[in-house]
Amino acid sequence: MEKILFIILSIFVLFAGYSQTEITGQVLDDKSKKLSGATVMISKDSVSSILAYGISDADGKFKVTVKSESESLFLKVSYIGFATFEKTILNKAQQLVVELSPSSEALKEVIVKSEILQQRGDTLSFSVAAFKGKNDRVIADVLKKIPGIEIRPNGGIYYKDEPIQKYYIEGLDMLEGRYNLANNNLSADAVSKIEILENHQPVKVLDSLEFSERASINIKLKKDITFSGTATAGIGAAPLLWQARVTPMVFTKKRQAIVTYQSNNTGVDASGEVLNFSQNFYGNNFDIDKENWVSIQNVSLPPFSSERWLDNNVHLLSGNILQRIKKDLDLKLNISYLNDYQQQDGSTQTRYFTPTDTIDVIENTNNDIFISKLEGELTLENNADKNYFKDQLAFNGSWNAKRGLIDRPDTRIMQQMGNPFFGIKNDLGLLRTVGKQLITFTSNTGFAENNQDLLVKPGQFEAIFNDGEPYEQLQQLVSTRKIYTDNSAGFTKALGKFTIAPKFGFSIQNQQLDTDIFLEDGEEVLDADFKNRTEFVESSVYFKNSFRFKSKDETWNLSLSTPLEFKSFRLDDDNFEETRELDRLIFEPYFSMNKKLSAYWDANASAALRYDFGELQQLYYGFLLNGYRNLNRYNAPISEETRQIYNAGLGYRNPLKQLFLSASYSYNYSENNLLYSSNIGENGTTILEAVALDNNSDNHSFRAGGSKYFRKMKTTLKLNTSYNLSKRQQLLNNTLAEVNTRSLNFRGSLDAEISSWLIANYSGNYTTYTSGFEDGDFQTIETHQHTLDLYFYPKDNQYLSAGGEYYGNSLSENGTNYFVNLGYQFTFEKPKMDLNISWRNILNTDTFINAYNNEYYYVQSSYRLRPSQVLATLKFTL
């Protein structure tokens, strides 16, 4: 039986037309070591194509089954690093042992030049034509399609989640970080290529010394001379609303310019377009920012978009010019002027709690604010191969005026404030290579002057200024001047895994404060307690060093910085005999660590020690009228605060289950040599003074949160909670009180993609805030907020959004606020335009009512909102 079957099988094989041959064997090297992965090829002869093949296994064994009629076969065995074995064999089943001999013959090499993606150094070049969609107008629209690029809502450009370093146009950095201007207004049609300069080191001297992980962007234009720009026009009601913006620009090889003019009365913050994203590479201890010494009474601003409450009338003009003087040397000028008129209407009810009493103040507020601001920067930059030089001269001037009317149940108070300010500074940076090290030198010098005055009618603090009798007016004059210089030298050196960058420097700042109070008819208050002739000198010699360590397996990450600084302060006042001095050697270490515990768990901890010393704003001897019902003075030693900060957290992140949990705890403890004393009068007038008395405060805060994505429902659920507990001492109406505050917050949200054209988001927020003295709580306020947003995408070129909001609090009687808003956008293909229609505050809610509390008082406020308004805007390229 078996025999018969065998015969039948043999016949069948013969009938199949081919004979099937099984060739087996083993591949060995010249030392009889088994070679795995050798390719065994069988063909008809040495030139024809391969019929069958095998790959040798871990024992060097192979098996090839060939179907061929040919009498002989050609065997080839190859292995990398060995000469190819070639042999003609008979077409019959056989077992072979192939021994390969080593060979140093190189394999043929080929390189085909790739032309699809252009690369040069670390530069990636993208053709705009390839990325540009039909709806794209400006370069920002194209840029965000490039893989790795992301544009954040404020306009900041990120490449692989890192902010970009520079935004060049034709290799020139005209805008110094104000790149929104170009990005949102340069027509995509004018651009030929976008280049991403990866690991870009903008300072040529640093090129081979300091590795940069960040990228820069270069915009290549189609023509040598390019004119471009965009314009937006919008109109709405009621009352008449307008919104206009025009941004023309011109680029040539050696000169570039962008100008923008914007105006609106729709509550849009016009300064967004000239936001500066640049990062100062030589840090600064001092600045010429404007300081406010006096203010008029404000109402707290609503927590939503300014387009729904800001009553403005703004004009912004900005000009930016770059001139290339010669190779590597650029001169840049950036100037902007902003003019705004804002009106604020609202009312506040404030209740103060003191250990002995409660005091109520009711104020209806009506403010007119006039803002006039000029800012400019002149930059000379030489970026050569062997050295780097940058000098930037900046000035900042403002001429703001405010008028405020306060209606109180029994009286009307007028406030008038003038606030001219001028500041100028020069920042110089020099880098030079010496051997393999880099020497850095920076020098920053500045001057600022402030002349502020506040006029209050009728006069307040009658008991102090007019023996308790009413009087006509009270005026505070403040004049300040400051001058500073900060100079440092340092070098950077890499030592294996560590990089050390010690920096040695000194700084000095001199501030002068002169204040005087006048009564009616220009009568000066001569009492030295109401005058300041203060001179404050801060100087410091510092040695800063930091190093960083990152472990290779990425499970540990540690960093430690150890700055050492010698600070000295000196405070003098002409009217007082005594001089206050303070000299301190301070060491402010900071240590943080991060440990990956397992695939899903990680832990982190950090500790820091900080010292804070008094600023002139909390150092003056004589009383200063900060607001119409606030008199402050700090007739005490220079304040010294030592803070210890500890933080620890634990996270669980499981992407397989899409479950993410985290929890953290932080503790702050600070010691202070001064205690602040508030004396709150019957009508809310507050006298604040500093008293030399050691005290401490502490703060505990806990946070926990989690989120889960439900794949089937395409919905994300998030829940978060936080609890905060703090304790500090305060003198309230001459009684020492320990003020405790506790706050508890819950937040939840649900984001669902209901269908491809509808997305719905809900979020809710609940907070309680309790404050009290040792012997008991006096106030708890609960606030709620619920928001529901729906986004419809009926077509690619259309977009509709609808949102509803609810705000409520437990304190105000009519503390519930409802809002509904609608938005619609349509993109036209020809001519290329975007039409945007928005209808805000559809329910015409006239005020926003809010309540919040602080350590020893609570405030209920209402803010007058913009009425229900419709606005249509059209955006097009020039």
Place this chain on the structure above:
Amino acid sequence: MIMRFKIALILLFFSFKNSAQEQLQAKFNYKATYQLEYQEDSTDENSIKSEVGVLYLGDGHSQYSSLGQAIKDSLENMPNPEVLRMDQYNQMTDFKYTIFKDYENSELVLAEKVFQYSFKYKQDLNQIDWEIQSETKEIIGFKVQKATGAFSGRNYEAWFAPELPFSDGPYKFAGLPGLILEISDVQNQYHFSLTSFQELEKPVSKILNLDDYKTVSQKELDQVRDDYNRDPIGTMQKAGIRFGWSEEDEAKQRKELTKKYKRRNNPIELP
């Protein structure tokens, strides 16, 4: 107190040293570069994108990744990344995995970092039952022969060069008697073609440390990658990264990313 702190620090440093030692060293002598052209959106024939893939070949093993990923790996493993500044590579890629092939054990490992999570899975190296065809042609100077086979929902046509004795190719493709110089599915939605083949002057040694990568199934890894691509913002937020933008802006940004995500509907391995 300070003393104790110092001791703690020293102990920490020691624990690094220990954990950094469990690493494998692999040497590669040859490098093959491929140009990959792929159709991102299966419904849109014009949605062609291209990337460069690099296959490092060594004795008994190989490593394949997109060019972008290759450079990223090297950056992470280099003691002083400065050297790499000279390198003309970039880390921009849609394919963030690295595939390690081990001929001896006939297995491949695909390792990928999805955002900050590291995963890997193992597979049999011989995924395709190749059928050798008699057709031959020449690709940039190499004589190549055709082979056909099916893999993960697509039918492929491969051209291999017998004179390059590597049973390897781009992506997971392997198992032919010679390096695959060109491979494409019959619809031509994924097309790899060799652009260079070089012997490395100095063998490149790479440190393979996949201990930190959590072993999951291919399905799980595909799911996690898909979750990330669908909502990168959400994933980053869940990891504790804060953006500081309004809800409205975030929704807009999300919608844009969703659009992008929906275009990417044509993976090389079909479910």
